[in-house]
Amino acid sequence: MIDHLDQAILAKAFQGELVSQDSNEEPASTLLERIKAETPVAETSSHKGVR
Incomplete structure (x- = not known):
């Protein structure tokens, strides 16, 4: 019973x-796009930390 209730509440929360x-x-899609635009992209390098 409790497991079923937890699943039902989670389903409603996600919906x-x-x-x-x-x-x-x-x-939410607009918010996510705004966050992506404001967040700087981290540099990725395979040589990072290699001397």
Whole structure:
């Protein structure tokens, strides 16, 4: 019973059904794109730390 309840609550949480949605908030996809644009890309180098 408890496991089933936990799964049901998690499912509702991931579907955004636990709280009412504010129509004034930006969609998650827009927020993620804004975060990507503001986050500097880390340099990756295979020679990093090699002398």
